[in-house]
Every structure is written in structure tokens, then in C-alpha cells.
Amino acid sequence: MSSGIRFDSVTVAYDGNVVLDALDLTVEPGEVMALLGPSGSGKTTALRAVAGFVRPVSGRVYLGERDVTELPPHRRGIGMVVQQYALFPHMRVEDNVAFGLKARKVAKSEIRARVAEALEMTGMAAYARRHPRELSGGQQQRVAIARALAIRPGVLLLDEPLSALDAQLRSGMLAELARLHRELPDVSILYVTHDQVEALTLADRIAVMDRARLQDCGTPHQLYRAPRTEFTASFVGNANLLPVTVGEGGVSFGGREVEVGTAGIACGAQATLCVRPHLVGLGSGPNQLAGTVDEIQWRGATHRLYVDVDGHRLMADLRELKAPPAHGDAVTLHFAPEDAVLLPAGGGHD
Amino acid sequence: MLVHSRKGKWTAWVLFLVLFLPLFALPLLVILAASFATNWSSVLPSGFTTGHYDAATRGEALQALTTSLVTALTASLLAMAVGTWAALAASGLKRRQRRFLDALFVLPVAVPSVVVGLAILVAFSKPPLLLNGTRSIVILAHAVLVTAFAYQSVSAAIARLDPAYEQAAASLGARPSYVLWRVKLPLLLPSLTAAGGLCFALSMGELSATMMLYPPDWTPLPVLIYAATDRGALFAGSALAVVLMTATLIALLAVSRVRSKASYR
Numbered sequence: 001m002s003s004g005i006r007f008d009s010v011t012v013a014y015d016g017n018v019v020l021d022a023l024d025l026t027v028e029p030g031e032v033m034a035l036l037g038p039s040g041s042g043k044t045t046a047l048r049a050v051a052g053f054v055r056p057v058s059g060r061v062y063l064g065e066r067d068v069t070e071l072p073p074h075r076r077g078i079g080m081v082v083q084q085y086a087l088f089p090h091m092r093v094e095d096n097v098a099f100g101l102k103a104r105k106v107a108k109s110e111i112r113a114r115v116a117e118a119l120e121m122t123g124m125a126a127y128a129r130r131h132p133r134e135l136s137g138g139q140q141q142r143v144a145i146a147r148a149l150a151i152r153p154g155v156l157l158l159d160e161p162l163s164a165l166d167a168q169l170r171s172g173m174l175a176e177l178a179r180l181h182r183e184l185p186d187v188s189i190l191y192v193t194h195d196q197v198e199a200l201t202l203a204d205r206i207a208v209m210d211r212a213r214l215q216d217c218g219t220p221h222q223l224y225r226a227p228r229t230e231f232t233a234s235f236v237g238n239a240n241l242l243p244v245t246v247g248e249g250g251v252s253f254g255g256r257e258v259e260v261g262t263a264g265i266a267c268g269a270q271a272t273l274c275v276r277p278h279l280v281g282l283g284s285g286p287n288q289l290a291g292t293v294d295e296i297q298w299r300g301a302t303h304r305l306y307v308d309v310d311g312h313r314l315m316a317d318l319r320e321l322k323a324p325p326a327h328g329d330a331v332t333l334h335f336a337p338e339d340a341v342l343l344p345a346g347g348g349h350d
Numbered sequence: 351m352l353v354h355s356r357k358g359k360w361t362a363w364v365l366f367l368v369l370f371l372p373l374f375a376l377p378l379l380v381i382l383a384a385s386f387a388t389n390w391s392s393v394l395p396s397g398f399t400t401g402h403y404d405a406a407t408r409g410e411a412l413q414a415l416t417t418s419l420v421t422a423l424t425a426s427l428l429a430m431a432v433g434t435w436a437a438l439a440a441s442g443l444k445r446r447q448r449r450f451l452d453a454l455f456v457l458p459v460a461v462p463s464v465v466v467g468l469a470i471l472v473a474f475s476k477p478p479l480l481l482n483g484t485r486s487i488v489i490l491a492h493a494v495l496v497t498a499f500a501y502q503s504v505s506a507a508i509a510r511l512d513p514a515y516e517q518a519a520a521s522l523g524a525r526p527s528y529v530l531w532r533v534k535l536p537l538l539l540p541s542l543t544a545a546g547g548l549c550f551a552l553s554m555g556e557l558s559a560t561m562m563l564y565p566p567d568w569t570p571l572p573v574l575i576y577a578a579t580d581r582g583a584l585f586a587g588s589a590l591a592v593v594l595m596t597a598t599l600i601a602l603l604a605v606s607r608v609r610s611k612a613s614y615r
Contacts, residue, residue, distance in 0.1 A: 100522030
């Protein structure tokens, strides 16, 4: 069963307070869509509107061709995994996984087979007879995923599923989720997270949310290489954002001529120049900027330099330096014209 | 612990015992001593006998104990059914409606139980609902009196229940009634049994409303204790009181065993 999700101008408000503003978004069948944003951006509300736990004040939610806006949660046929897992503490692992099948009155023999299959898929077959309290956080997470997959949903909703795990487990679970999706290519996944690494790693496309609105939507590559707004640029990966004035064939930043593509932005307009810290180099080269070192951090494989250029703080991530500069040293930074992106000024911050 | 020094701990213990013993433990010990006595004219009771217990565990007294147990069990089951139902319904209401329901269920506690007894007596003394003089009016009165406690305990437990369980169950395709029986009630079970035990204990000791309502063939134990002390048979009354206390404690212990079996966290 493949279905996909479509938000058609979905607005959600609590007591007149708009928490999701006219969201238009389509998740294709089999696609992994990450909803990325800070807390309070409306991403979880969007997921809960699909699950049926919040009711839009206007707009429609479709699962496949079916308008589910008025359907109660238990008739939507979705799998859902939440941050705290919400495993039923009074049931064994196998009964947790069987819950959705029993509720749907699936035949007993089939329940047994599908529970075994779901536990096998998540690597939890050996723990079937345990109670949730006897499992670690990562194991509970696998059981929660097995429980959601056992009903063979067309759509899987994941609400910050990894945020309760420590960093090492998290990267392991990310790989697991990617493998699960390869095994279940027809399932659409809506993945809510505030962690850009999770979004970049897992998602086919990322929808960036901020202040109840969809800010940007595209493949991880598009959003990272060519963000359309300042918000996207700074939220998806770090970014140096510099105010510039657009000129002929380049821009000027505090009187310096900087070479960069200006496609689509009128001459004389204000704009924002976006360069990723790891694309900034030390020493002379194209697009040189001179400044003084504000702070230097050693991060093992890299040095992070904070350089003050005319009152603007620039970040540069450099391969570990043999002779790093010290605080107050004068340095020169440079970046290649093709590594910088020009954004319309104030984009995304209306 | 709040008190750290060894001396401070000792002081706290002594203070606790000085306050606790005379107020809570001693009167109960006095009753226990009196129940074995025939005479108490000096400091200690005298004339040791177990005769009061012979009388307290047969005939009229035994029947009164059975009456009390049946009344308390039926009333607390009724109260738990009504109280749980109401608390579950209230959790789905809007704030103001819920406040109204809370206030309604607090009434039997706020109003003196004598008044509740009288009200029930007056209300059910005429057809079509003529219950006066029947056993059911006693059970009904007890149920009304303890439902407030059932409602309050269960409401508090529901408020503590993480809505994520209910939502996870719903997303898995479980209709609301299935969620109630398979998820919510099992998760509430420890609180439900605790509330049931409280209702049972309260009903076992109820006197003031019962006095106005009990028919001759349905005399609960507290009424018998009151009658015994009223006619001056203090030692016989003490034995009855000890029987009442023991029966209630045994019932509560049984309930607490169920509870520890049902709790999984």
C-alpha cells in the first residue's frame, strides 16, 4: 500500500494562535520527507495533523487520494513513532507489536507471522518476551518502530525519534532507519527533527519550517548548496552571511569588490552573501578578505577560526593547522566565487 | 532525608513518637486492652477474658460483620464504577464543564454525612422509589458517600496518565473503546485498586448516615458497636471494634497485594 501525503493549505490554530500557517506540501509515495525546524516552528503540529491528533481550522490533509481531514486517528492507517516511544508498559514486546493487528482483528496465525517479521526486521526477535522496562532506550526505539511497521502502513510518521538517544546510538539508528527504508521502498516517511544532520542523512527532500511557515523545500543538496533564504542557509549547516550590494558582474562588501554569480538579482539591490565555513580558506586567493582573529578553536581534525572583518564575524573551518594564528593576529581569508551563493536580502524573514 | 546530623535524627524520632503514640497508637492499644477485660477501675484493666470475642464472632455480631463486609464491597464497587466512568468522561470535557462536575462530586464530602443520610431517607421514603426499610438504601447511601473519593482519586490518576499511550494506540488503529479496555484501564489499575481500598475502608466505618437508614435485618457492625457502648457495655464494644478494625485491615492488605502485582513501573 503506497499512498503519500498531501497538505493542502493546512492551517492549525490554538485559541486564535496560529501554529501552522497554510502549509502546502506533498510527500510522494515512497519518499522520505524531513520537516526541519527549531522548536515552535510548527513541524510537530504538521505531523500531528496527519496523524489526526490536531484538527486544522482550514485546509485538507490527503493520504493518497483519500481526504482524511475528518477521519479519527484510528481510521487513518498510519504508523507513528514518537520521541518517548510510548510503548505500553503492561505488555510484553510481542504484545506491543501485535497491538495494532489485534485491534484490527487480523487472524491469529497471521498476527504471529507479522509480529515475528517486524521484530526480525528491527533486530528485536530475541527480546519478544521482555517487558519494555527491561530494554535500553535504543531497544525500546526499535520496538516502537516494529510496532508501527507491523500494521504495514503506507505512511510512517517519525516525531524526533532519535532525540532521546545518545550521540553514538543515534548515528547507528540513522543507518538502521536508512536500511529499513531500503527494505520498504513503498512507505512514505514524514520525519520531524530539529537536527540538520538527521535530515541531511535520511531525507530525499527537506522542508524547512520556521515560525509556523514553510520556508524552503528541496533536496538536501539543493538546500545546502543553494539555499533560497537566510534562514535555510543558517539552519541547514552553518553559514557565513554577509550584507552586500549587487553591482555589475559581482557584489561589493564594505567597499571591497567580491566576485560571485548575481543571477536573478537586480543591479544596485541589497543582498546577502552566503559562504559555508569549510569552503573558506586561509591566505591569499580569489575574493580576499582581511581581518583579525577573534577566537580560535581546535576541534581535533579541524581548526575553527572566528575572524572579525569590518565588524562582521566570519567562520572558517580549516584542516588542522601546523602553525595556527593566535587571538588578535591579522589574517587573510578567501573563497572561490563558485562556492558562494547570493540570497535576496531579508529572504525568509518577512 | 531533611535532617542530617545524628543528633537531629534522634530528636526527630523522639518528637515523632511523642506526638504519634498518644494521638494515634495509644487509643487503639487501649481498645485492644479493654476488649480482653471485665473490669477497668485502676490504671490497668483487670479480669482477663476472651468471652467478648466469643460473643463478637458469632450470632448477631457475626451477622453484623457480614452485613458490613457485603455493604462495603457492594458500595465501593458501585462507587468505583460510577466514579471511574465520571472521571473518564470528565477528562474529555472542557475546563469549565469539568470544574462543574468536580464540584458536583465533592458535594457528598462537603455536606455532613448526617445530612446526606437524612436527604436519602426523605427522598426515598415515598413511591415510586420506596427504598426506606430495605438493605439497598444503606448500600446506596454508602455508595453516594464514597463515590466522591473514587472520582477524585481516579481523576488525579487520569491527569497523570501520559496522553502519548492513548495516541500511540489510536494511531495503531485501535478504536476508543479498545484503547480504554486494553490501554487506559490497565494503566490506571494500580490507582483504581488504591481508590477502591479507600472506599472500602470508609464504608466499613460509616456510622452517621447508616444510623438513620438501617433496617432491623441489615445492621452493620459500627451500629452494633455504637449500641453496645450506648448501653454501657464498653468491653464488649471494644471487642467488636477490634473485629471491625482487623477485618478492614485484612481487606486492605489483600487489595494492596493485588496492587503490587498490577504495578509494573
